[in-house]
Amino acid sequence: MSLRADRNRSILPVTLWFVALWAFFQFAFPYHLALKERYVLFLSDATWLSTYFQKPAPLSYITGDWLTQFFLIPSAAALLVTALLILFWDGIRLILKPLGSKHPALWALLPTAVLAFLILFPEVPLAVLTGACFFAWLFAAAVRIRSRALRLGTFLLLLALLIPTARSLTPTARLSRISLEREYDYRIYFNACAGHWDRVEKMGLRNPHESVVTAYYYNLSQARADHLPDGLLKAYQPTWHGLFIPVREGVECFRLMASADALILSGDYAQAQHSAMLGMTFSPRQRSAAMLRTMSDIAFANGDYDTARRYLKMLSHTALYKRWAQEGLRLLDTEAGNLTLKNDCRDILVQHNDYRTSLANIAATASQGKTATDYLLCLDLLDKNLGNFREDYDTLYKGRYDRQTVPVLYQEALLMTFDENTSPADQLTEYRIARQTLDNITEFLKGNEGLFRKSYWFYYKYAQPAR
Amino acid sequence: MRHSWVLIGVALLLTSCGLSFSDKVAAGRVPQMFPDYTDITLPVNIAPLNFSVEGADALRLEIEGRASHLFKANGSEMRFPMKRWKQLMAAEAGDTLCLSLSARFGKETVRYAPFHWVVSADSIDHYMSYRLIEPAYEVWNVLSVEERDLESFRTRLLADNTRTEGTCINCHTANRGGQSQVSFMHVRGKKGGTLYSRDGKMRKLNTATDSTAGAAVYGEISADGRYGIFTTADIRPILHSGRHDKLEVFDASSDLILLDFEAGTVTDSPLTKGAAFQETFPCWSADGKTIYFCRASARPQPEETFDMHYDLCAVGFDPETGRMGDSLTTVVNAAAIGKSISFPKCSPDGKYILMTVSDYGTFPIWHSETDLWLYEIATGKISTLETVNGKYSDSYHSWNSDGHWICWASKRDDRLYGRPYFAHVSPDGTVSKPFVLPQKDPDHYLMTLKSFNIPELYRFPESYDASFVRDFYRDMKAEQMTYRP
Numbered sequence: 001m002s003l004r005a006d007r008n009r010s011i012l013p014v015t016l017w018f019v020a021l022w023a024f025f026q027f028a029f030p031y032h033l034a035l036k037e038r039y040v041l042f043l044s045d046a047t048w049l050s051t052y053f054q055k056p057a058p059l060s061y062i063t064g065d066w067l068t069q070f071f072l073i074p075s076a077a078a079l080l081v082t083a084l085l086i087l088f089w090d091g092i093r094l095i096l097k098p099l100g101s102k103h104p105a106l107w108a109l110l111p112t113a114v115l116a117f118l119i120l121f122p123e124v125p126l127a128v129l130t131g132a133c134f135f136a137w138l139f140a141a142a143v144r145i146r147s148r149a150l151r152l153g154t155f156l157l158l159l160a161l162l163i164p165t166a167r168s169l170t171p172t173a174r175l176s177r178i179s180l181e182r183e184y185d186y187r188i189y190f191n192a193c194a195g196h197w198d199r200v201e202k203m204g205l206r207n208p209h210e211s212v213v214t215a216y217y218y219n220l221s222q223a224r225a226d227h228l229p230d231g232l233l234k235a236y237q238p239t240w241h242g243l244f245i246p247v248r249e250g251v252e253c254f255r256l257m258a259s260a261d262a263l264i265l266s267g268d269y270a271q272a273q274h275s276a277m278l279g280m281t282f283s284p285r286q287r288s289a290a291m292l293r294t295m296s297d298i299a300f301a302n303g304d305y306d307t308a309r310r311y312l313k314m315l316s317h318t319a320l321y322k323r324w325a326q327e328g329l330r331l332l333d334t335e336a337g338n339l340t341l342k343n344d345c346r347d348i349l350v351q352h353n354d355y356r357t358s359l360a361n362i363a364a365t366a367s368q369g370k371t372a373t374d375y376l377l378c379l380d381l382l383d384k385n386l387g388n389f390r391e392d393y394d395t396l397y398k399g400r401y402d403r404q405t406v407p408v409l410y411q412e413a414l415l416m417t418f419d420e421n422t423s424p425a426d427q428l429t430e431y432r433i434a435r436q437t438l439d440n441i442t443e444f445l446k447g448n449e450g451l452f453r454k455s456y457w458f459y460y461k462y463a464q465p466a467r
Numbered sequence: 468m469r470h471s472w473v474l475i476g477v478a479l480l481l482t483s484c485g486l487s488f489s490d491k492v493a494a495g496r497v498p499q500m501f502p503d504y505t506d507i508t509l510p511v512n513i514a515p516l517n518f519s520v521e522g523a524d525a526l527r528l529e530i531e532g533r534a535s536h537l538f539k540a541n542g543s544e545m546r547f548p549m550k551r552w553k554q555l556m557a558a559e560a561g562d563t564l565c566l567s568l569s570a571r572f573g574k575e576t577v578r579y580a581p582f583h584w585v586v587s588a589d590s591i592d593h594y595m596s597y598r599l600i601e602p603a604y605e606v607w608n609v610l611s612v613e614e615r616d617l618e619s620f621r622t623r624l625l626a627d628n629t630r631t632e633g634t635c636i637n638c639h640t641a642n643r644g645g646q647s648q649v650s651f652m653h654v655r656g657k658k659g660g661t662l663y664s665r666d667g668k669m670r671k672l673n674t675a676t677d678s679t680a681g682a683a684v685y686g687e688i689s690a691d692g693r694y695g696i697f698t699t700a701d702i703r704p705i706l707h708s709g710r711h712d713k714l715e716v717f718d719a720s721s722d723l724i725l726l727d728f729e730a731g732t733v734t735d736s737p738l739t740k741g742a743a744f745q746e747t748f749p750c751w752s753a754d755g756k757t758i759y760f761c762r763a764s765a766r767p768q769p770e771e772t773f774d775m776h777y778d779l780c781a782v783g784f785d786p787e788t789g790r791m792g793d794s795l796t797t798v799v800n801a802a803a804i805g806k807s808i809s810f811p812k813c814s815p816d817g818k819y820i821l822m823t824v825s826d827y828g829t830f831p832i833w834h835s836e837t838d839l840w841l842y843e844i845a846t847g848k849i850s851t852l853e854t855v856n857g858k859y860s861d862s863y864h865s866w867n868s869d870g871h872w873i874c875w876a877s878k879r880d881d882r883l884y885g886r887p888y889f890a891h892v893s894p895d896g897t898v899s900k901p902f903v904l905p906q907k908d909p910d911h912y913l914m915t916l917k918s919f920n921i922p923e924l925y926r927f928p929e930s931y932d933a934s935f936v937r938d939f940y941r942d943m944k945a946e947q948m949t950y951r952p
Contacts (some may be wrong), residue, residue, distance in 0.1 A: 302710035347709025
């Protein structure tokens with residue numbers, strides 16, 4: 001069959017296939033692809049580039065990482081991946097054609113399907129695709145060599161190159177699951193990173209998969225707006241797991257990275273730095289521009305300007321964090337003496353993931369301790385530990401933050417902690433319990449629980465431990 | 468006419484490639500070079516001290532010693548040709564060099580204030596090992612131990628945990644001053660053990676016994692390689708909530724154990740075990756007849772970690788019987804001055820103990836106040852080495868085999884990432900301004916996300932590599948050491 005005839009027959013299915021692939025990436029799983037950007041640090045610097053040549057497949061990684069940094073731009077990931085798949089397909093088609101294949105253009109679609117599936121895993125680097133393109137085109141050129149001996153020699157050479165390259169490109173990190181639930185988590189994460197907190201709130205209220213990560217970012221959106229107790233029970237809460245993401249062995253890298261966000265907001269910079277550092281350490285290749293940025297922020301908060309400068313200097317060689325980094329360096333050069341330290345809490349020793357001790361210390365000793373106090377009280381409540389709640393409320397909240405209206409959530413919980421031996425009226429006054437809350441609990445106790453599904457009493461009675 | 472064109476061409480070439488330094492601006496300030504190699508003492512056999520000047524388009528370095536030397540570079544990096552560098556060092560050994568650096572930035576040329584290099588005839592040990600690890604607190608993912616040839620930029624992988632199921636690998640340490648090189652390295656994990664290397668023969672040792680509290684941790688090998696003195700410790704990491712320090716590591720318990728590698732035995736002493744005190748970081752004196760170590764009264768931790776102050780203590784040792792003495796002396800009462808001592812290391816000439824001093828606790832690497840102090844054994848005089856210590860942690864040091872050089876991991880540049888620094892120790896105990904391990908690419912330290920950890924100097928190349936360590940981990944059976952009461 002002539003090249004023209006094959007092209008005419010295959011042009012429609014091939015076009016449809018790649019349009020479908022693009023639509024699949026763009027509309028079904030854009031954030032699975034976008035997450036790759038979190039696992040990459042590409043610096044336009046000769047010293048940095050030279051590190052690629054210490055391992056096999058340097059060109060694949062260089063081109064792959066360079067392109068991956070643009071995945072931060074919406075729609076870029078789907079377009080770039082589809083374009084690379086087209087390049088790969090064309091290379092395979094050119095290999096198959098001289099080998100006598102009847103429909104090389106159609107057969108060449110099969111390996112693109114395999115690669116399209118593989119590339120969806122966030123831990124699989126884009127270098128897999130760029131490497132596949134390089135080799136497809138090198139083999140395509142090799143099959144056109146006329147001298148049989150030379151052709152065979154070139155093939156063997158390419159195969160010898162292909163094996164270490166394939167080994168190097170095989171991800172060593174554990175692969176995450178591909179699912180719509182994950183896609184929703186990644187989407188809310190990127191919306192939070194971009195500062196689209198209104199979208200985060202809406203997504204959190206929906207939380208169709210009852211996901212811990214989605215609940216976590218919903219709570220973050222509420223805490224940012226100083227509405228954490230007000231908004232807490234309006235959305236799905238997987239007990240206290242929606243407040244903090246524990247850092248422990250085997251936790252996937254995405255969660256490690258995400259875990260820093262609530263810690264930063266609550267002022268727990270020590271654990272936040274721990275999380276960010278682990279996020280980078282356990283990223284597939286121990287590199288992450290996003291985590292460098294987070295660690296720069298934390299270094300600023302701690303007054304670690306030498307550390308911040310180091311990270312900012314690296315980030316000033318990136319394509320998309322460059323401007324941000326240069327602004328940071330300018331601040332360090334001109335205004336380092338005037339910068340406000342965000343971390344001014346008392347130094348104590350805390351086990352990692354011991355949120356209670358850490359939050360109590362921040363709430364008691366930091367100058368900006370309101371968010372930490374709310375997180376601590378919500379942690380007590382979601383953990384159904386009313387004893388801790390009352391103790392923390394009395395020592396950290398009462399008299400400091402209850403001058404205005406006490407959040408309904410706290411009022412509802414306080415009612416459950418009242419002392420039977422003390423006058424109810426005095427306690428109602430002392431704890432500023434609203435008349436409406438009192439009426440509500442009366443109704444609730446009468447059996448009209450369905451009317452109070454968003455109340456703490458309902459949560460306390462019915463919430464099950466998180467999966 | 469033809470000659471004129473050639474001359475014009477040459478002139479254009481010279482000006483365009485940026486080597487014209489005729490329009491110098493006398494800046495009179497110290498060069499902003501990275502790394503800072505101004506006013507240092509360097510060993511005659513060290514690799515070229517390549518450096519960069521940020522933003523420079525061209526560099527010119529004039530060196531005046533017994534002879535004049537001129538080095539030029541296009542761009543911001545001065546990379547000395549190896550052959551010329553060796554010739555320079557050989558010609559100027561024992562001399563003080565005066566260096567004048569000029570840098571061109573666009574059309575402006577800056578001539579910096581001159582600085583000097585003292586080329587010490589005292590050679591530094593040929594090799595150094597260090598661990599490369601992310602400064603990720605108490606956990607690791609990918610780590611490796613490298614051997615660096617200090618006379619060139621060659622490195623060799625001694626161990627790589629991607630080949631040993633991701634286990635921790637640490638403490639590559641050689642016997643200093645011995646005639647034959649003996650070293651050990653701990654490889655943790657299910658199939659791990661202590662790699663004991665002597666005269667090219669490798670052994671895998673299980674140093675944990677039922678009668679002692681776990682496997683060997685920090686320690687040293689005696690100069691003849693027969694004995695090893697180590698800590699056994701239940702190590703616990705914990706975070707600081709404040710902004711100054713990041714991580715604290717404390718020992719829930721710790722004792723000393725003595726290994727006899729020839730007899731295959733582990734022994735201890737009532738003086739250095741038990742719950743009343745915590746003992747750690749043991750080392751041998753130069754003559755092998757004293758064991759120095761750090762000791763503190765046991766306290767509940769982490770509640771009282773801030774009050775843990777480790778003194779420097781000593782106990783005698785009889786190499787003939789392999790027994791520790793029956794009395795213990797406090798050499799430096801650190802608690803009395805509100806300090807805590809870690810990592811004592813005796814100089815091979817027996818004159819000094821170099822130690823790490825911090826405000827409290829037993830894991831100074833993450834304490835920004837940590838400094839190196841030099842203790843003179845004969846007089847009890849302590850030098851706080853103010854010109855040596857940096858802004859942040861200086862710790863985990865090692866002596867050169869002849870005692871003229873020290874190296875250590877310093878976080879002085881950014882608080883977080885350790886880099887190997889060297890300094891010269893004069894016979895009178897004066898220590899020179901430190902300089903960082905030179906790299907072929909001078910910007911290497913700015914572009915790496917790995918911390919250089921546990922730098923260790925030694926004379927001969929290690930007799931194994933990462934492939935051996937992989938087989939050692941996977942296939943070699945460990946010799947079980949036995950407890951000798």
